[in-house]
Amino acid sequence: MRVTTSRPLADLFLVPRLAPFYAAHPEIDLSLLVENRNVSLARHEADIALRLGNPKDSALKGRRVARLSFGFYAAPAYLKRAEALKTPRMIGYDETSELVPEATWLDQTFDGARFVFRSNSQVSQTAAARAGFGIALLPHFMAASDSSLRLIDLGVLPPERELWLLLRPDGSDVPRIRVTADALADLFKRDAKLFTKPDTKPRSRLRNSSG
Incomplete structure (x- = not known):
């Protein structure tokens, strides 16, 4: 099967x-x-x-x-940095993910923002957020049991x-x-x-x- x-x-x-x-x-x-x-x-x-x-x-x-549904997640260590409140560092998709709706939405919604890490793997994006690289857009189920990530509010979310x-x-x-x-x-x-x-x-x- x-x-x-x-x-x-x-x-x-x-x-x-x-x-x-x-x-x-x-x-x-x-x-x-x-x-x-x-x-x-x-x-x-x-x-x-x-x-x-x-x-x-x-x-x-x-x-x-x-x-x-989706949310923005980041590690507590990242959120403690003063600059995190002013200029969020984003985690996103690479150029091979052009057919992924969330990839297009992220690039359009956060046009001009700094993307410090990109990957076509949501698992890698989750690991990057857990390591404190920045903020990742994740399906909620991926972070549901991850105590090392915090749900945060950027004021916008994809469909x-x-x-x-x-x-x-x-x-x-x-x-x-x-x-x-x-x-x-x-x-x-x-x-x-x-x-x-x-x-x-x-x-x-x-x-x-x-x-």
């Missing part, structure tokens, strides 16, 4: 929660395919895909399993993204695919709050100095 998704969702959300699935379905073996490109379901490169964005023009069968679970049209007729898809959807339903804005208020209000 091959499931394709992004590395953050695979490593930080799915893998830590799959033990009950294996206990309930020991006959099913899972392969998680984590690639920057969209692995093709039509060419049977994967059986299930978890992708951001509403596949309006797709022939695939799909259901929305989560809404991802939410929808996460969809996709199958080939004949996929729901295959018992192991149907069972796996239902189990994955249940995981997102159970932990839906991880993907929304935390109940705690941002610790700091920083000024967006980009104008």
Whole structure:
């Protein structure tokens, strides 16, 4: 059984929660395919895909399993610096991420701001924020259990993204695919709050100095 998704969702959300699935379905073996490109379901490169964005023009069968919202996060050590309140140092995406909506939004919203670190990996961006490089825009689920990061307020946020679970049209007729898809959807339903804005208020209000 091959499931394709992004590395953050695979490593930080799915893998830590799959033990009950294996206990309930020991006959099913899972392969998680984590690639920057969209692995093709039509060419049977994967059986299930978890992708951001509403596949309006797709022939695939799909259901929305989560809404991802975002926040700005930084390490306490960074926030203690006096200059952090005046000219925020940003962490963003590199030039290979031009198709990522959040990359475009960051560059447009913080045009003129200093980006001290860029990467096409949100995991690397999270690590950079944790190390005190600056401020990273992250999906809330990536920082939900990270005590080394603080949610902060820059006065603006990008739109939410929808996460969809996709199958080939004949996929729901295959018992192991149907069972796996239902189990994955249940995981997102159970932990839906991880993907929304935390109940705690941002610790700091920083000024967006980009104008």
